[in-house]
Amino acid sequence: MTETIAVEARNAIKAFGQGDVAVRALDDVSVQIRKGEFFTLLGPSGCGKTTLLRLIAGFETPTSGSILLDGKDITSDPPNRRPVNTVFQSYALFPHLTVAQNVSFGLQMQGRPKAEVTATTDRMLALVRLEAMAGRKTSQLSGGQQQRVALARALAPQPKVLLLDEPLSALDLKLRKEMQTELKRLQTETGITFIFVTHDQEEALTMSDRIGVMSAGKILQIGGPRDIYTRPANRFVASFIGETNFLPGTLRDGRVILASGGSIEVAATLRNAGNVTVAVRPEQVRIVPATEPDALPATITDLVYFGTDTHCHMALADGSEVVARLQSSVSGEAGLERGGRVGLRFAPGAAQVLGE
């Protein structure tokens, strides 16, 4: 099945510095990225996302481990011999060249025939809708336009893999949304494998085929957006992506006995693991009358209105906090008020038991 894998990192370790001050930017990372997929590396600042991209691009060599492209070991190939292009966070457009010259740079360096260079450049400019700007200097463009030049420049040589390091982080919200759609369109149209870096979880969820969640130099979980969101592998992933309620308890015979009293049913397949944490997304929390049997008793501490939905903060018997997200209704949340006593239920299958 190797032919469906575009890029692979095998036990990649990257350490910066020596001895005591050594930092492991990547700590034994293994990941397989499939051909033609939109793969996102998601993680907080400093977790090693850029470092992994730089290993793939060839700007850094791993301290140990290897990088494979189409099943071939390219660990020691210099960047200019890798059919991989990068869209830099800073764009890194050549200031002395025009938009068209920027886009054709890679093609010229590859020694493509002149006619092909011109044709491909025109096609790329059309793809990112910058035909009208072809003759301009890049400094005369807006942020979004520069972004698109950077994209066209990296796509023009038709790389096997396109690396994008937080390409949208410098744009304002509206432009960002536009470019997200645009990126997705370009990826579908070109069929090129995209490896996209972001620390914006919403961006990751909406755009990706698969996501690799990173923390402190490790990839914690790889999976589709729905997978990652509904079945987080551990507490870090659950808290980094979306909002989550964490409830401590003990697992026994398919039920978790919560520290706050009461219990909830979970998948019966789980082993009795002693102390566990139950993760429940706020939108999976149902508020029921306090009188309902089996519901967890809670007291409303706060109601926060967000427009489309309202967050209801509640305290359980032991004081731990639970947030429920309710769709706002026009007339206000009937029967809910600060200090009110209610009962809680979780949607079936919504409670996720985490090991640590």
Add this chain to the structure above:
Amino acid sequence: MSMSAGEEAAKRRRVRDGWLLSAPALLLLTLAAAGPLLVVLVYSFLTPGQYGGVVWEFSTDAWVGILFTRDIFTETMQLADAHLAIFWRSVRLSLLTTLITFAVGFPTAWFIATRPPKARALWLFLITIPFWTNLLIRTFAINEVIRNEGILNSVLMAAGIIATPIQILYTDTAVLIGMAYVYLPLMVLPLFAAIDRFDMRLLEAGYDLYANRWQVLRRIVLPIVKPGIVAGSILVFVPSLGAYVTPRVLGGGKQMMIGNFIELQFGQGRNWPLGASLSMLLLLIVLAALLVYVRAAGKGGAHGQ
């Protein structure tokens, strides 16, 4: 937009006051800068005095004399080969000096610009040290290194590499070494300033787009730091062309450059008008060189294709 008569009058008054207020400074500048130049220009159209100085008698001999000499016996004009040789040597040595300082200065400036900020300040300081030493002393130091019994030859002979001293002193090579040494900082500093402003991330962008090291240097680095190259070249070429001390000390009497030749006219030559016309010629060459450079710099960006 139209202005009322009052506004226009006020504006005119402001302009007039501006001129009046800056008049003393302008006058001083004109006298200090243009004045001496004017004197030189006027002298170049006068007749040489018997014992130096000038006689107030109009003549174009000094200008003709730049290129031609009058044969005393046949009274015919002949091309002044010696003069031409001196001009040619001056331009050639100055261009070579510019080239050498660039070849040495570019890697040096690159090295400094890529050091951490603290080390950078130290390196820049070291580069500028020779600046604070008297030119004559620096030149004699070079003399000490390259003369036949000097350090270089002694070491080479002691090492058995050469049997007899190499004659470097009093050759064009000596003048070149001296000028390159003296003017190197003038090349390094503007290059450093340009490279310091260069965004090193563009190097990675270049490699990423399949350029090799040489292509990255030629297609990305050099075009972008071009203003620094132009500035450094001007700063080296212009004073090289008029150099006086270095060719005098290291080139001896024979390897004259324009500067020495001009001095000769005001001294032993006792031909002040010729000295004046030569000075004007030097100025013209410098201006022409500046014009070429400025135009090259103006085209800077369009270099890419």
